[in-house]
Structure formats: structure tokens, C-alpha cells
Amino acid sequence: MKRVLVTDDANFMRTSLRMMLERHGFEVVGEAENGMVAFEKYKEMKPDIVTMDITMPVCDGINAVKLIKKFDPDAKIVMISSMGQECFVKDAILAGAKGFIVKPFKEDYVIQTLEKL
Amino acid sequence: MTKELENVMEVEEDTQKGKYLTFIIGKEVYGIEIKYVTEIIGIQQITEVPELPDYIKGIINLRGKIIPVMDVRLRFKKEQREYNDRTCIIVVEINDISVGLIVDSVAEVVDISENDIVPPPNSSTGFSNKYINGIGKIGEDVKLLIDCNMLLNDEECENLAMIS
Amino acid sequence: MTDNMKREPMVEMFIFETFQLLDELEQSLINSEKESGFESSINEIFRIMHTIKGSSAMMLFENICGLAHSIEDLFFYLRESKPKNYDSSEITDIVLCGVDFIKNETSKLENGMELDGDSSELIYRIREYLQSLKRLNGEEVAQEDAKEPDSGEQNPSKKYAISLCDETASSKSYKYEAVLKFEEDCEMENIRAFSVVHDLKEVADILYCHPKEVLEGEGDCEIIRKEGFKVVFATDLGLNEVKDRLSHALLLKSLDVYVLSDDFSTESVKDYLKDKDESEKGNASEQDQKEASSNDGADNQKINDSNKKNKNENEEKHGSVPSNANSLGKQSVISVNISKLDKLMDIVGELVIAEAMVTQSPDLAGLQLDNFQKSARHLNKITNELQDIVMSIRMVPLSTTFQKMNRIVRDMGKKLNKSVELEIIGEETEVDKNIIERISDPLIHLIRNSIDHGIEEASERERKGKPPVGKLVLEAKNAGGDVWIIVKDDGRGLDKEKILKKARENNLIHKPESELTDKEIYSFIFMPGFSTSDKVTEYSGRGVGMDIVTKNISMVGGSINVESVPDKGTTFSIKFPLTLAIINGMAVKTGRSSFTIPTISIKKSFRVKDEAIIEDNNGNEMIMVRGEAYPILRLHKFYNLDTDITDLNEGIIVMVENDSKVICLFADQLLGEQQVVVKALPRYIKKVRGIGGCTLLGDGSISLILDIATLINIKEV
Numbered sequence: 001m002k003r004v005l006v007t008d009d010a011n012f013m014r015t016s017l018r019m020m021l022e023r024h025g026f027e028v029v030g031e032a033e034n035g036m037v038a039f040e041k042y043k044e045m046k047p048d049i050v051t052m053d054i055t056m057p058v059c060d061g062i063n064a065v066k067l068i069k070k071f072d073p074d075a076k077i078v079m080i081s082s083m084g085q086e087c088f089v090k091d092a093i094l095a096g097a098k099g100f101i102v103k104p105f106k107e108d109y110v111i112q113t114l115e116k117l
Numbered sequence: 118m119t120k121e122l123e124n125v126m127e128v129e130e131d132t133q134k135g136k137y138l139t140f141i142i143g144k145e146v147y148g149i150e151i152k153y154v155t156e157i158i159g160i161q162q163i164t165e166v167p168e169l170p171d172y173i174k175g176i177i178n179l180r181g182k183i184i185p186v187m188d189v190r191l192r193f194k195k196e197q198r199e200y201n202d203r204t205c206i207i208v209v210e211i212n213d214i215s216v217g218l219i220v221d222s223v224a225e226v227v228d229i230s231e232n233d234i235v236p237p238p239n240s241s242t243g244f245s246n247k248y249i250n251g252i253g254k255i256g257e258d259v260k261l262l263i264d265c266n267m268l269l270n271d272e273e274c275e276n277l278a279m280i281s
Numbered sequence: 282m283t284d285n286m287k288r289e290p291m292v293e294m295f296i297f298e299t300f301q302l303l304d305e306l307e308q309s310l311i312n313s314e315k316e317s318g319f320e321s322s323i324n325e326i327f328r329i330m331h332t333i334k335g336s337s338a339m340m341l342f343e344n345i346c347g348l349a350h351s352i353e354d355l356f357f358y359l360r361e362s363k364p365k366n367y368d369s370s371e372i373t374d375i376v377l378c379g380v381d382f383i384k385n386e387t388s389k390l391e392n393g394m395e396l397d398g399d400s401s402e403l404i405y406r407i408r409e410y411l412q413s414l415k416r417l418n419g420e421e422v423a424q425e426d427a428k429e430p431d432s433g434e435q436n437p438s439k440k441y442a443i444s445l446c447d448e449t450a451s452s453k454s455y456k457y458e459a460v461l462k463f464e465e466d467c468e469m470e471n472i473r474a475f476s477v478v479h480d481l482k483e484v485a486d487i488l489y490c491h492p493k494e495v496l497e498g499e500g501d502c503e504i505i506r507k508e509g510f511k512v513v514f515a516t517d518l519g520l521n522e523v524k525d526r527l528s529h530a531l532l533l534k535s536l537d538v539y540v541l542s543d544d545f546s547t548e549s550v551k552d553y554l555k556d557k558d559e560s561e562k563g564n565a566s567e568q569d570q571k572e573a574s575s576n577d578g579a580d581n582q583k584i585n586d587s588n589k590k591n592k593n594e595n596e597e598k599h600g601s602v603p604s605n606a607n608s609l610g611k612q613s614v615i616s617v618n619i620s621k622l623d624k625l626m627d628i629v630g631e632l633v634i635a636e637a638m639v640t641q642s643p644d645l646a647g648l649q650l651d652n653f654q655k656s657a658r659h660l661n662k663i664t665n666e667l668q669d670i671v672m673s674i675r676m677v678p679l680s681t682t683f684q685k686m687n688r689i690v691r692d693m694g695k696k697l698n699k700s701v702e703l704e705i706i707g708e709e710t711e712v713d714k715n716i717i718e719r720i721s722d723p724l725i726h727l728i729r730n731s732i733d734h735g736i737e738e739a740s741e742r743e744r745k746g747k748p749p750v751g752k753l754v755l756e757a758k759n760a761g762g763d764v765w766i767i768v769k770d771d772g773r774g775l776d777k778e779k780i781l782k783k784a785r786e787n788n789l790i791h792k793p794e795s796e797l798t799d800k801e802i803y804s805f806i807f808m809p810g811f812s813t814s815d816k817v818t819e820y821s822g823r824g825v826g827m828d829i830v831t832k833n834i835s836m837v838g839g840s841i842n843v844e845s846v847p848d849k850g851t852t853f854s855i856k857f858p859l860t861l862a863i864i865n866g867m868a869v870k871t872g873r874s875s876f877t878i879p880t881i882s883i884k885k886s887f888r889v890k891d892e893a894i895i896e897d898n899n900g901n902e903m904i905m906v907r908g909e910a911y912p913i914l915r916l917h918k919f920y921n922l923d924t925d926i927t928d929l930n931e932g933i934i935v936m937v938e939n940d941s942k943v944i945c946l947f948a949d950q951l952l953g954e955q956q957v958v959v960k961a962l963p964r965y966i967k968k969v970r971g972i973g974g975c976t977l978l979g980d981g982s983i984s985l986i987l988d989i990a991t992l993i994n995i996k997e998v
């Protein structure tokens with residue numbers, strides 16, 4: 001069972017993702033409301049996959065990817081982005097994110113993306 | 118697991134179909150669809166609530182849940198009668214509203230097939246109980262079938278409350 | 282997608298979070314406006330709108346989503362281009378309109394109504410404003426651009442993020458061409474392609490790709506959707522390794538890989554591709570040139586297969602039990618549906634009663650039960666603790682409600698051209714959830730009144746030697762078992778003469794005017810239909826209001842007081858019980874009925890001895906206590922109950938007070954005081970006047986809780 005850390009500043013989004021993932025047999029081991037918390041939780045529980053929102057307070061998704069990648073170069077991070085954030089997604093990929101999902105997301109694609117990592 | 122549960126529920130629903138709980142008021146036997154009935158209890162301490170129509174006798178404490186009780190006798194504009202150890206409260210639930218119905222006594226649970234139910238005679242023949250929506254026949258016996266919704270939600274209730 | 286999502290809890294969460302975010306946003310906006318610039322909070326405002334946009338898009342609320350998007354755009358511009366010329370209060374107005382719209386729609390959702398609001402006009406207005414802002418700042422922006430290229434998302438840097446390798450410079454052994462197609466509607470195909478190239482770059486030299494802009498993280502998604510993404514590269518990897526690597530691309534629908542012969546120069550690749558594009562439609566035979574062509578079909582098949590397999594796995598897992606709920610990293614704060622808390626409260630209430638029924642069971646009378654008593658005491662301790670915890674769960678800090686008032690003060694001040702400063706004290710004070718819901722409207726009303734009638738215009742204030750900025754203090758504090766909320770202004774104070782005049786006109790004065798204390802005079806403003814304002818404004822002075830305030834407050838067991846000093850200001854003090862669901866009550870008996878009177882309203886109870894009873898022509902009785910006459914309300918008469926005790930000397934008088942009005946209730950006897958859990962009357966029973974609910978007594982019988990405020994009002998009329 002893949003262990004996932006969900007990062008988003010909106011509780012609503014975290015819960016949507018959590019419910020989606022848990023329906024498909026992923027284990028959501030934690031939720032983080034910003035990049036810094038995500039980094040701390042990553043160190044603590046070493047999830048298999050991190051989903052990462054881009055626009056967040058305190059520490060945004062791009063910086064979080066950099067932090068996590070520095071700590072663990074093999075980390076698998078999927079960005080959660082909106083239309084219009086192409087530039088940030090590109091930066092995230094350059095920083096080492098494995099993939100991305102575009103909001104509003106389709107359950108199928110979310111699962112496909114995470115299964116494949 | 119949920120599927121199984123649903124199946125059980127369906128079966129239950131099925132087995133409830135055509136089943137009526139019959140009770141007695143005066144000389145008549147009335148029937149009420151079993152699916153509305155949640156439980157039958159003996160008469161117990163009733164707390165009067167002021168300013169209610171006479172047929173709402175008050176409220177009772179049903180294991181912490183407070184429900185109103187209706188004297189069906191008075192609802193049918195029959196004479197009040199002293200309650201005794203045969204008096205029962207039939208607790209029914211319709212649309213999430215629980216109400217206790219006070220009746221002289223409870224008789225039995227009977228099957229009445231749809232074919233044996235005829236509409237009540239219309240009021241022109243002098244039959245005036247508007248809470249009856251059918252007459253069920255079992256052999257020679259006749260059971261007056263009660264329209265639970267009408268019994269509980271008849272507008273008259275509100276009007277009375279307003280007058281008082 | 283969202284359709285097969287469990288809607289209900291998500292809707293709840295959406296409502297909750299959206300309201301929360303909007304409140305935050307409102308605060309940020311108002312704070313920014315005070316600082317007359319958005320520098321500090323631009324990011325926060327942008328982020329909140331971004332979040333709302335995302336959530337509402339998930340819920341398919343397009344009106345909200347579109348509006349949030351346009352506000353996001355506006356703040357994106359403010360953040361990235363840092364325009365010099367803009368009026369922050371104008372922006373605040375526009376955005377607050379947007380906030381109101383979203384709030385309104387979310388309330389509709391909360392009330393189960395259709396989301397029928399149309400945000401298109403607002404969106405248009407915001408877009409227009411953004412345009413005009415851009416025009417206004419056009420030159421400056423252009424200049425800044427020249428100095429420092431804009432790095433925002435709309436204008437990403439022009440340099441190639443991934444560079445092409447000159448074919449001749451590549452030392453890698455094999456050349457391949459790959460065509461990738463992505464799943465339909467997976468969005469951002471250009472970035473997906475970018476991601477593929479980025480990954481490939483680690484093992485290969487990229488020679489060519491189409492569309493070329495992909496290398497910059499741009500490029501036309503339409504082309505990729507229609508034709509697929511083509512990339513030509515050189516690598517040392519074998520065909521299978523290449524395929525394996527590429528097939529890891531996410532949301533890949535199909536993949537074709539061809540081996541290119543060695544002598545393909547970059548130019549010829551282009552020509553070749555062009556040829557292929559044309560020939561592909563009619564003729565596949567050209568593919569024979571390529572060694573790998575015979576495998577194409579099989580490879581496609583393979584990838585499709587693996588996708589299918591994934592799907593099958595998904596379906597299998599779909600039915601399985603969701604993962605362990607006790608997983609690591611749960612949040613330390615969760616939101617709980619209030620109805621569950623109510624239920625918990627009910628059950629704990631039952632438990633307390635059941636405990637009393639057991640430990641005080643008549644069966645135990647006269648028995649020597651040491652161990653039982655010991656255990657009973659232990660049980661009692663636990664139930665008490667449990668009750669305390671449940672109560673504390675329902676407690677919510679007043680901060681959100683208080684912070685909301687900032688907006689009211691801002692809007693009012695702006696409209697009436699008065700400058701008012703709001704000071705908030707003790708916002709962390711916690712009160713019962715029910716109180717929070719009821720307190721908001723009265724507070725808004727009091728604050729509006731203060732600004733409208735209390736606080737003077739700047740010129741008048743200066744003449745009086747006061748600071749030109751009016752001051753409004755909103756304070757909450759705990760005192761004893763009560764919570765106090767105080768609204769205090771430093772305005773002109775209440776006009777005693779005006780109030781007296783109005784009171785005379787409305788026949789509200791029942792004793793010689795010379796005997797009226799200031800407090801009594803000021804209290805007239807709480808009477809129904811009372812307004813001293815000469816002109817009716819949008820905000821207050823419609824003659825309704827203060828009595829609504831009083832009513833709302835008394836509904837949750839509170840009371841209100843006013844003090845005022847001319848030209849110094851007015852202070853409203855509202856007192857609430859800490860909690861509502863469990864109250865201390867005095868049970869009294871009348872006939873066979875038992876009533877519970879909230880202890881908070883009881884002044885005293887006594888038996889009639891030599892107090893004089895006065896009866897007027899209509900049979901209304903009054904009792905004289907220490908020179909004051911109080912009306913008597915006989916419960917048995919009022920509710921038409923049978924009782925043997927009709928002589929005032931035989932029963933008991935309970936003197937109750939609400940809003941400094943006092944009446945005397947007459948009952949047969951006192952049953953005793955106890956904590957009771959307030960329950961609503963069954964819905965089936967329509968409202969009964971003077972009865973606020975019911976409760977279970979220790980013996981399992983039911984007692985009706987009297988609503989003292991209503992009884993007093995009925996008696997007055």
C-alpha cells in the first residue's frame with residue numbers, strides 16, 4: 001500500500017484528495033497545510049508519495065520540493081496545480097517533482113498518476 | 118457488507134408489506150401499517166403540556182427521548198375513557214416525527230392483501246371518520262385501516278392550537 | 282470525478298472553509314486599507330482567492346470560481362507589477378463586493394438553496410478595473426519591464442529551460458524519434474511534454490522536438506492534443522530501455538518509438554517529419570523504413586494493456602476497506618458536525634439523570650451499602666468530568682464574531698464620513714456555540730447605532746475638545762459564571778430629554794418622572810418600537826432594532842444594560858450565562874405539572890405572609906413587597922391547570938426578573954434546584970407560549986422549562 005502525504009493549505013482540498021486516495025487503497029499517512037509542515041512531516045514519516053499544492057502560505061510548493069529533494073533525492077512529489085500555473089509547474093519539475101495534477105482534477109487521472117510513480 | 122444489509126432491509130420491507138397492527142377502540146377494530154410502528158408500550162406517566170388540543174395528552178419520556186402522545190379516542194371524537202392496564206401506547210414514526218398513539222388495547226398483527234381492501238364508504242352515507250383510508254376484510258371480520266399521515270398531520274391540529 | 286465523491290461532508294467542509302477564508306480575507310483587506318497599501322497582505326489575499334477558486338472549481342460552482350479567478354488576477358497584477366497608481370480603498374470596495382457575493386452564494390449552499398447568483402457583472406467590473414489599472418500604470422510598468430524582465434507566470438523568462446543539442450555534437454550511439462499522446466483533458470500537455478523532455482535529458486541529448494516551445498515550458502497544447510508530442514533524441518540506451526523510460530510518463534495514452542538511421546541530420550529530420558505527417562493519414566507503408574516498425578502495434582498494445590491493468594487494480598481496490606483510520610499524522614484539530622455535539626450533550630445529560638436514578642433508587646432506601654456508595658461516588662466524579670468536557674467542546678472563542686465588526690465599522694465610517702477606530706479586547710473569551718450564533722446581529726446593531734448616533738463628526742468632536750477620531754471599544758470578559766460583552770463609544774451619549782419625551786408619547790412611564798433614575802430612563806430605548814432618531818438612515822433608527830437586540834439576547838438567556846454620560850459616551854453591557862445547554866433550574870409544582878424556572882432569572886421565592894395583595898378591576902393581582910407592587914402570574918390560571926392550591930397563602934411565590942422587569946409567579950410548591958439538560962419540545966407540538974423547552978427530572982419525569990422573558994412580556998401587555 002502506497003503511503004501518501006497530502007499537502008494543501010485548504011482543508012477542503014486535503015480532504016477531497018484523502019477521500020479519493022483512500023477509496024483507491026492508498027494510505028494517507030499525513031496532511032500538511034504548508035510546505036514547511038510538509039517538509040517536517042516528510043522527514044518524520046518518509047511517505048512514498050507527496051502531493052504538493054503550489055500556492056501556500058509560509059512556504060510554497062516549489063520551495064518545499066527543493067527542501068524535500070535536498071533531504072531525499074528519491075522523493076516522489078506530485079504537484080497539485082491550477083490552470084495558469086504552468087510556469088510554476090515547470091519550476092517544480094526542474095526542482096525534481098515527478099509529475100503534476102491539474103485542478104479541478106479527475107479522480108481517474110489522480111489515481112493513474114499516483115499509481116504510476 | 119452494505120449490500121447484504123440492503124438485502125436484509127429489502128426483505129424486511131417486503132415482509133412488512135400488507136401487515137397491519139390491529140388495535141381496538143370501543144367496539145371497532147382498527148389497523149395501522151406495521152412499517153410505521155416502532156414499538157408498543159404500556160400506558161405511562163404523561164406530562165401535560167398546556168395549550169394543546171385535547172387529543173394531545175402531553176409528552177412522555179421514552180428512554181430519554183421526549184415524544185408527544187395522542188389519544189386516538191379523542192382524535193376520533195369519541196368519549197374519553199379511563200386508562201387501565203390494557204391501555205397501550207403505539208409509538209409510530211412518520212417523516213422522522215415520533216408520536217405515541219393511545220388506544221384501548223392492541224389486538225394482533227394480521228396480513229391483509231390488497232385485494233381484500235376496499236375504499237371507505239363516502240361521507241354521504243354517514244361515515245365521517247376522515248382518518249380511515251380503507252377497509253380490510255379478513256373472513257367475516259372488518260378492520261378499519263388508518264391513514265397515519267392524516268392522523269398526525271391533519272391541519273385541524275394547528276388550527277386548534279391557534280385557537281387556544 | 283466530483284460526481285462520485287461523497288458530496289455531503291465535502292459540501293459541509295466547503296462551506297465551513299470558504300466562510301473562514303472569507304473572514305480572513307476581509308480582515309486582510311481592511312487592515313491593508315488602513316495602511317493604504319497592500320504590500321503586506323497581497324500574498325495572503327492572492328492565496329485565499331486562489332484556494333477558493335480551486336475548491337469551488339472542484340465543487341463545480343462556476344460563478345464563485347470565475348469571480349475568485351478574476352480577483353486572483355487582479356491581485357496577481359498588484360503583486361507582480363507593483364503598480365504605483367491605485368486607490369487601495371477602491372480595490373477594497375470591489376473585492377469586498379466579491380467577498381459578499383461569494384458569502385451570499387455560500388450561505389445559499391448552507392441553506393440548501395440553488396446557487397443562482399450571477400457573478401458575470403462583477404467579474405466584468407473587476408476585469409475592467411484591472412484593465413484601467415494597467416492603462417493607468419502603463420508607462421511605469423513598461424519602464425520597469427525594461428529594467429528588469431517580469432518573471433510572473435504570464436510572462437515567463439524567454440531563455441530556453443532545456444537546450445537543444447547540436448546533432449553533430451552528440452556522441453550518443455542511437456537516435457530515436459518518439460511520439461507521445463496524453464490522456465484527453467489531462468490539461469497542461471505542454472508541461473507534461475516538458476516533463477518528459479526533462480526526464481529524457483538525463484540519459485539523452487535532445488535533438489529536436491515539436492512543438493519546439495515545449496522546451497521553454499510553453500507551446501500550444503492544442504497541437505499536442507491533436508498530433509501528439511514529437512521528440513527526437515540521441516542516447517546510448519537500447520530501444521526497449523528507451524520505451525521503458527518513456528512509458529513512465531504520467532497520463533500517457535499512447536507511445537510510439539522509432540529508431541532513426543544514423544545519417545539523419547537535423548534538417549532531414551524536419552523534412553522527414555513533415556513528410557511523415559502528410560503520409561501518415563493515407564499510407565503507413567513508409568514506416569517500413571524504420572526497423573522498429575513491426576513492433577509498433579505490439580508496443581501500443583502493451584502500454585494500453587498496462588493502463589487497463591491499472592484501471593482494473595483501481596476497481597478491485599475500490600471495493601476494499603479504506604485504509605486504517607488511525608494512521609500517523611492526523612491533524613490535532615478536527616471539525617465536527619454540531620449536531621453530533623448536540624447529540625453527545627444529550628446523551629451525557631441522560632447519563633447524569635440515569636446515574637441519579639440508579640444511585641437514588643427508592644429500592645436502596647434503608648440499606649447499608651458501603652461499597653455501592655463508594656462506587657457511586659466514583660461514577661459521579663466521572664460523569665461530572667465528562668459533562669465538563671462536553672461543555673468545553675461546545676465553547677468557541679468570540680474572535681471571529683468580533684473581527685467581523687471591523688468590516689461594519691469600516692463600511693459605516695466610510696458611508697457616514699466619520700472616522701472611527703475599533704478596539705477589540707478579550708476576543709479569545711469563549712462562549713457556547715449557540716450564543717455565538719445569536720450574538721452577532723445584536724452586536725452589529727449596537728455598533729451601527731454607536732457610529733450612527735453616538736459618535737460625532739470630526740468637526741463637532743474637535744469643538745468638544747475630543748480627538749477627531751471616534752473610539753469604539755468591543756470587549757469580552759468572564760466574570761463568575763457569566764460572560765460580559767461590552768460595547769463602548771466615546772460619542773455624545775444618549776439624549777435623556779429626547780428619550781423621556783418619546784417615552785411620554787408612547788405611554789411607557791408608569792411612575793412620576795422625578796422618581797425615574799437615569800438608568801431607568803436610558804432603559805426605555807430597549808422597549809419595542811422605540812427610536813429617538815429624527816431621521817431614518819440606512820443603518821439604524823427605523824424604530825425597530827433595540828427591541829430586537831433585547832429579544833435576541835434574552836433568547837439565549839442574556840440581558841442587556843446601558844449607561845451613558847452626556848458627551849462622554851455610551852456603554853452597553855450584555856451579560857450571558859456561560860452555557861445554555863445545561864442550566865441551573867428550580868423545579869416547581871402546580872397541580873400535576875412540574876415547571877422548571879432558570880435559576881438565573883429568580884430573584885427570590887417566598888410564602889405570602891402579610892404582604893398586601895391588590896386586585897384591579899380586571900382581576901389582575903399585584904403583590905406589595907417593600908413598597909413596590911409586582912404583578913402576580915398564577916401558573917395554574919395561566920395554563921388552566923387543575924390544582925387544590927389556589928389560595929396565595931398556601932402556595933409559593935417565585936419572584937423572577939428579566940431586563941429589570943419583575944413579576945411574581947405563583948406555584949403550589951418548590952421541588953428543588955438542580956442542573957438540568959435543556960431539551961426542545963417535540964417538533965410535533967407547536968410553540969407553547971411561555972415554555973422554552975423541557976427537561977427530565979431525576980425520577981425520569983418531565984418538567985417544562987419556563988421562558989421567563991416571554992412570561993414577563995405577556996404579563997406586561
